[in-house]
Amino acid sequence: MxxxxxxxxxxxxxxxxxxxxxxxxxxxxxxxxxxxxxxxxxxxxxxxxxxxxxxxxxxxxxxxxxxxxxxxxxxxxxxxxxxxxxxxxxxxxxxxxxxxxxxxxxxxxxxxxxxxxxxxxxxxxxxxxxxxxxxxxxxxxxxxxxxxxxxxxxxxxxxxxxxxxxxxxxxxxxxxxxxxxxxxxxxxxxxxxxxxxxxxxxxxxxxxxxxxxxxxxxxxxxxxxxxxxxxxxxxxxxxxxxxxxxxxxxxxxxxxxxxxxxxxxxxxxxxxxxxxxxxxxxxxxxxxxxxxxxxxQLTVLPVALATFGQPRYQTAALIDELAIKYDISNRNRIKPTIAEATRAILRRDPECVLLATADHPDTLLLRHLCAQRDINIEVLGVKILPYQAITLIKQRNTTADN
Structure with missing residues (x-):
């Protein structure tokens, strides 16, 4: 600058x-x-x-x-x-x-x-x-x-x-x-x-x-x-x-x-x-x-939020565990967060959806889409926190995993 x-x-x-x-x-x-x-x-x-x-x-x-x-x-x-x-x-x-x-x-x-x-x-x-x-x-x-x-x-x-x-x-x-x-x-x-x-x-x-x-x-x-x-x-x-x-x-x-x-x-x-x-x-x-x-129209005063100099990668170990558990060699097939899990169902070809809670109100659309497309849901509880939802993309090729 x-x-x-x-x-x-x-x-x-x-x-x-x-x-x-x-x-x-x-x-x-x-x-x-x-x-x-x-x-x-x-x-x-x-x-x-x-x-x-x-x-x-x-x-x-x-x-x-x-x-x-x-x-x-x-x-x-x-x-x-x-x-x-x-x-x-x-x-x-x-x-x-x-x-x-x-x-x-x-x-x-x-x-x-x-x-x-x-x-x-x-x-x-x-x-x-x-x-x-x-x-x-x-x-x-x-x-x-x-x-x-x-x-x-x-x-x-x-x-x-x-x-x-x-x-x-x-x-x-x-x-x-x-x-x-x-x-x-x-x-x-x-x-x-x-x-x-x-x-x-x-x-x-x-x-x-x-x-x-x-x-x-x-x-x-x-x-x-x-x-x-x-x-x-x-x-x-x-x-x-x-x-x-x-x-x-x-x-x-x-x-x-x-x-x-x-x-x-x-x-x-x-x-x-x-x-x-x-x-x-x-x-x-x-x-x-x-x-x-x-x-x-907010009545509460705004606050200054914390900043971080470097990434903490606080979910990297969880992603690694899921990759091993579901035999996924490319992390691009793992789509965590409610937003990404939902978009993956709309835009990609999902294998299954992992949820932290079976009936969390924030995953209502996700569960509706799963029912509509007959996509399997697994409820894993606290194991996937802080994520509420993760979509796993279907493997379409046995020789490449992109």
Whole structure:
């Protein structure tokens, strides 16, 4: 972070920021976020059935980020369970956002300005709703945590990292700003590791962008999450595995944006599609408005949360035990947390679902989907805590396990 770098004129910087504004915001407001993705026509993307996609992934023929199974509108039951989760989780989500915003204010208020704002980078897609809520909170001049900030969404893909083209664009537009990465939750910590790997080349005090990323110290990756069961985030509202409402839906709570598709850096930004056919069932803005209003009406004072310099990997031993017990050689087939377990059922080909409790209210949708698809459930009790749910992906190939 080159504080007031004289080599970068205000005119040049303003031009670069204006160029970023050409990109869309999905179904969010332009003031909420700019998503640095190349939005392509969905008719140009092959719609690969789940079973075929699973086989291609596991036999090593295709990477998951090269394929997409197009989303359908959620069922009436799915919508009903989302509505219940929203009712149940509104106060907690609002309180967690307020505490995260207050913590960011506490850390950065002395070092950032309107000229050099805090840059929030949400990891597409699960990070988008959290990032938008944080951007709204930080922009609230009536709050105790108002802070100059801007918010962008960029792609991160397992095994392939952060989109380097998008990252370069942001560094050029905000050369003197600290960056914080935002995600919804952590499962095993794989995305944290991907993020750390993508930032490794900047992790030296002599690098011109060192302070943009490592403003909290050498090797401290500034990842913020709403929930951090894996124990890898720098800043998180909790380490609980709970029913985050935005974790129950896909594009219809994430700006109608699809999961990102990989693009070689020489060809531009990672790609995505916009689900214009799902506009009538989109909850993205309604979710943001609902939680943001609840945040504004909170009567309890926000608190500064603890930060961590290095990951604790508090569930690594549990993941290892499950891999041995179920003869899984690749941890990518293990999808922990309620949100990831639910998404895996919707997007992948599951073998079974592990639950801590047979009738926990937070796993109602998960159990409904299992019944609908005749997926076996095993109740393992405290053995899988802090996770409430884990989906194990079916092995489709005996010679490869991806």
């Amino acid at each position: 080159n504080k007031d770098n004289p080599a970068i004129s205000p005119v040049d910087q303003a031009t670069k920021i204006a160029q970023l504004a050409r990109y869309g915001s999905g179904s969010y407001l332009a003031s909420d976020v700019i998503v640095l993705l190349d939005i392509v026509n969905k008719e140009a993307i092959a719609d690969v059935p789940v079973s075929q996609k699973e086989a291609l992934i596991q036999n090593g023929q295709r990477h998951y980020s090269d394929m997409l199974t197009l989303e359908s509108a959620p069922t009436a039951m799915h919508e009903q369970l989302y509505a219940q989760a929203l009712t149940q989780g509104t106060q907690r989500t609002a309180t967690d956002i307020a505490n995260l915003a207050y913590s960011l204010h506490d850390i950065f208020y002395q070092s950032i300005t309107n000229k050099n704002p805090l840059v929030l980078i949400s990891l597409v897609r699960a990070g988008l709703p959290v990032g938008v809520l944080l951007q709204r909170a930080l922009a609230d001049t009536n709050s105790a945590y108002n802070l100059p900030s801007v918010h962008y969404g960029i792609s991160i893909i397992r095994d392939r990292g952060l989109d380097p083209v998008a990252l370069k664009m942001l560094l050029e537009a905000y050369p003197n700003s600290p960056i914080v990465f935002v995600d919804g939750w952590t499962g095993k910590g794989a995305i944290y590791q991907e993020l750390a790997s993508s930032l490794a080349s900047f992790n030296h005090p002599t690098d011109m962008n060192f302070a943009n990323f490592f403003h909290q110290g050498l090797s401290v990756v500034p990842l913020l999450t709403l929930a951090d069961p894996a124990g890898v985030a720098w800043l998180a509202a909790s380490t609980d595995d709970w029913l985050i409402p935005s974790g129950l839906l896909n594009s219809t709570v994430s700006g109608l944006i699809s999961r990102s598709l990989y693009t070689e850096p020489q060809y531009g930004l990672h790609r995505s599609i916009f689900y214009d056919n799902l506009v009538e069932v989109d909850h993205s803005l309604a979710f943001i408005d609902h939680i943001d209003m609840a945040r504004q």
